[in-house]
Amino acid sequence: MCARPIVQMKNIEKHFGSVIALAGVSIDVNAGECHCLLGDNGAGKSTFIKTMSGVHKPTAGEIIFEGQPMDFTDPRDAIAAGIATVHQHLAMIPLMSVSRNFFMGNEPIKTLGFLRFFDHDYANRVTTEEMRQMGINLRGPDQAVGTLSGGERQTVAIARAVHFGAKVLILDEPTSALGVRQTSNVLATIDKVRKQGVAVVFITHNVRHALAVGDRFTVLNRGKTLGTAERGEITPEELQDLMAGGQELAELEGSLGGTV
Amino acid sequence: MSDTPQTVADERIKSMSRLRTALIRPELGGIVGTVAVFTFFLLFAFDSGMFNAQGVMNWSVVSAQFMIIAVGACLLMIAGEFDLSVGSMIGFAGMMIAIFGVTLDWPMWMAIALTFVICILFGALNGYIVVRTGLPSFIVTLATLFILRGFTIFIPQTIERKTIIGGIREAAEGDWLAPLFGGKILTGVFQWLGNAGIIDVFERGSRKGQPVVDGIPMLIIWALLLVFVAHVLLTRTRFGNWIFASGGDADAARNSGVPVNKVKILMFMFTAFCATVFATCQVMEFGSAGADRGLLKEFEAIIAVVIGGALLTGGYGSVIGAALGALIFGVVQQGLFFAGVESSLFRVFLGVILLFAVILNTYIRRIITGER
Structure with missing residues (x-):
C-alpha cells in the first residue's frame, strides 16, 4: 500500500454565520486506501466532504492535493483535479439507459464529415x-437505470467516476439505504476500486460496513476529529463507543438548534 | 468481502417479456394509434374522398402543421419544460410579418428574418426567466401567452385600426425567402401525373387541365425536415443526451457537468423557432395575418407530444412518436369531416385520447423505473 497521502486536509474549519460546523478537522488519504469517515448525524460529515469536493470553501485550514495546496472555487475544479463525489441520490437518471448515464456529460463523439454524433457503439461497449468488471451483468447497455437496484446504481456511479479518471473517490453514505446483499456488493466494488489505486473516502455511520473494507478510520464528532485508527488497532465496540460517545451532547445541541 | 460474488443480474431483475420490452419504446402509443386511426377511416370513410390525391394532401397539410409545433414542444418537454406561449407566438409572428412586410412595406425576406429574430428572442426570454427564477415554465409561459396575444391585437389595432392584415401574398411576390415557406415543390411531377391521368385534373374553370394537387407545399417539407433533424439531434448526438438528462433530473445532470440551463434556454428558443415556421407558412398560405391565429395550438402541440409517448415530467419521449401523434391529429380532424361526423366531436376525441395516452405513459414509466 502506498503511503504517500494524495489528499491532506489540515485543520479545516467551516463556519456558517454563528454556527461552527467544522472546528478543525484533519485527515489524510493515501492512494489505494479506503479511509472511512465515521460520525453520527450532525457530526459534520456532510459539511466536511462538501468542503473536500469544492462545494464549500473552508473558513480556515488547508487542502493539499498531490502535494499542492488547492483552492477549489466550485465542484468542477475538484472534479477536474480528480476528486469525484458519488452522492447517495442525485447520481443517476432512472429514465435513461445505463450507457447514456455512464457517459452523461462525457459523451464519446464520432465525427462524420463536419457533423458530430454520440458514439453509441463505443459507449455501449465500454x-x-x-x-x-464490477460484477453487474446488464441485460443490455440500453437497459434503463431505473431497473437497477440501489446497490447496482451506486456501483454504476462508482465505475463511472473511476473510468473518467477519479484519483479520489468520495462516497457519501453509499450503503445507508441498501439491503444486506446490495451493501455487500457495494463494499466489494469499493474494494476493487481501491485495488486499482484510487483513494476512497467512505462516509458512513455504520461501523460494520466501515470495518468490512476500511484501512483507516477517522471518527468525527461535533465538528472535530476524535482521531484516526489503523485497521486492526480498533475493535468495533471501541469505534461504536467513539461515535456514540458524543450522542447525548449532539442531541442536546440539536435541541438547541445549533447543529449543522 | 474482498472477493466479489459474481453478481447475476437475473437474480434481481425478472427477465422482461418481449411485450414489456416493446411497451417501453416511447413510439409505441403513436404507432398503435396511427394504425388504429388509418384502419378506422379506411373502413368507414374510404369512399368519402379522404384517400384520393386531394384528400391525402388535405390531411397531410393539417398533420404537417401539427408536426411542426409538436417537434418543438417534444424536445422542450423532454428537457423538462412546457411552453404555453406557442399559440400566441404563432399569432404574434404572423402579425409581425404582416406589419413589417405590408404596413411598413419592407422587403418580405427582411420581414420574415426580423420576425424570426424577435420570436426566438422571446423564446430565449421565456427560458432565461424559467432557469433564473426556478419558477415552473407553466406559469412563466402562461404570462407570455397573454403578453404576446395582447400585443398581437394591440399593435395592428393601433397602426391599422383592424385585427386582420391582408396583402401578404402580393407583398411576397418575387421575394427570394418567402417561397421557402409558402411555395410548392415537385409541381412538374404533379403536372405530369395529372397529364398521365394518375391523379385527377380540373375539368373546367380557370385551372382547367391542371392537376387537383399541383405540388407538395413547403409546409410539409418543413415538417419532415424538422422531424428528421430533431430526431437525429435527440437520439444521436451529445446534445441529445443532455436534453434527456436535463429533463430526467436536472440536479444529477448538473453534477455530471451537463449545462442544464443552456440546454433549457436553447430548447425554448427552438420551440419559438418552430412556432415561427408555422406562422410564416400560414400567412404565406392565407395571404393574411389575423390576431386570433394560433389559438389553443400550444395545447394541441402538447397533446400530440403526449400521444407520442413523452412523459409530462420530462426526461423521456420521442420525436418520431410526437410526429405520429401529430399525424393522428391531422387524420382524425380531417377524417371526421370527410366521414360527415359533426366536427365538434373532434374535441371529445382529443380529450379521450389524451387521457388514455397519459394513463398509458404513467404505466410505462413504472415499468422503466421499476416503481410499483
Missing part, C-alpha cells in the same frame, strides 16, 4: 465491459 459500459458493458465496465459493468462486467
Whole structure:
C-alpha cells in the first residue's frame, strides 16, 4: 500500500454565520486506501466532504492535493483535479439507459464529415465491459437505470467516476439505504476500486460496513476529529463507543438548534 | 468481502417479456394509434374522398402543421419544460410579418428574418426567466401567452385600426425567402401525373387541365425536415443526451457537468423557432395575418407530444412518436369531416385520447423505473 497521502486536509474549519460546523478537522488519504469517515448525524460529515469536493470553501485550514495546496472555487475544479463525489441520490437518471448515464456529460463523439454524433457503439461497449468488471451483468447497455437496484446504481456511479479518471473517490453514505446483499456488493466494488489505486473516502455511520473494507478510520464528532485508527488497532465496540460517545451532547445541541 | 460474488443480474431483475420490452419504446402509443386511426377511416370513410390525391394532401397539410409545433414542444418537454406561449407566438409572428412586410412595406425576406429574430428572442426570454427564477415554465409561459396575444391585437389595432392584415401574398411576390415557406415543390411531377391521368385534373374553370394537387407545399417539407433533424439531434448526438438528462433530473445532470440551463434556454428558443415556421407558412398560405391565429395550438402541440409517448415530467419521449401523434391529429380532424361526423366531436376525441395516452405513459414509466 502506498503511503504517500494524495489528499491532506489540515485543520479545516467551516463556519456558517454563528454556527461552527467544522472546528478543525484533519485527515489524510493515501492512494489505494479506503479511509472511512465515521460520525453520527450532525457530526459534520456532510459539511466536511462538501468542503473536500469544492462545494464549500473552508473558513480556515488547508487542502493539499498531490502535494499542492488547492483552492477549489466550485465542484468542477475538484472534479477536474480528480476528486469525484458519488452522492447517495442525485447520481443517476432512472429514465435513461445505463450507457447514456455512464457517459452523461462525457459523451464519446464520432465525427462524420463536419457533423458530430454520440458514439453509441463505443459507449455501449465500454459500459458493458465496465459493468462486467464490477460484477453487474446488464441485460443490455440500453437497459434503463431505473431497473437497477440501489446497490447496482451506486456501483454504476462508482465505475463511472473511476473510468473518467477519479484519483479520489468520495462516497457519501453509499450503503445507508441498501439491503444486506446490495451493501455487500457495494463494499466489494469499493474494494476493487481501491485495488486499482484510487483513494476512497467512505462516509458512513455504520461501523460494520466501515470495518468490512476500511484501512483507516477517522471518527468525527461535533465538528472535530476524535482521531484516526489503523485497521486492526480498533475493535468495533471501541469505534461504536467513539461515535456514540458524543450522542447525548449532539442531541442536546440539536435541541438547541445549533447543529449543522 | 474482498472477493466479489459474481453478481447475476437475473437474480434481481425478472427477465422482461418481449411485450414489456416493446411497451417501453416511447413510439409505441403513436404507432398503435396511427394504425388504429388509418384502419378506422379506411373502413368507414374510404369512399368519402379522404384517400384520393386531394384528400391525402388535405390531411397531410393539417398533420404537417401539427408536426411542426409538436417537434418543438417534444424536445422542450423532454428537457423538462412546457411552453404555453406557442399559440400566441404563432399569432404574434404572423402579425409581425404582416406589419413589417405590408404596413411598413419592407422587403418580405427582411420581414420574415426580423420576425424570426424577435420570436426566438422571446423564446430565449421565456427560458432565461424559467432557469433564473426556478419558477415552473407553466406559469412563466402562461404570462407570455397573454403578453404576446395582447400585443398581437394591440399593435395592428393601433397602426391599422383592424385585427386582420391582408396583402401578404402580393407583398411576397418575387421575394427570394418567402417561397421557402409558402411555395410548392415537385409541381412538374404533379403536372405530369395529372397529364398521365394518375391523379385527377380540373375539368373546367380557370385551372382547367391542371392537376387537383399541383405540388407538395413547403409546409410539409418543413415538417419532415424538422422531424428528421430533431430526431437525429435527440437520439444521436451529445446534445441529445443532455436534453434527456436535463429533463430526467436536472440536479444529477448538473453534477455530471451537463449545462442544464443552456440546454433549457436553447430548447425554448427552438420551440419559438418552430412556432415561427408555422406562422410564416400560414400567412404565406392565407395571404393574411389575423390576431386570433394560433389559438389553443400550444395545447394541441402538447397533446400530440403526449400521444407520442413523452412523459409530462420530462426526461423521456420521442420525436418520431410526437410526429405520429401529430399525424393522428391531422387524420382524425380531417377524417371526421370527410366521414360527415359533426366536427365538434373532434374535441371529445382529443380529450379521450389524451387521457388514455397519459394513463398509458404513467404505466410505462413504472415499468422503466421499476416503481410499483
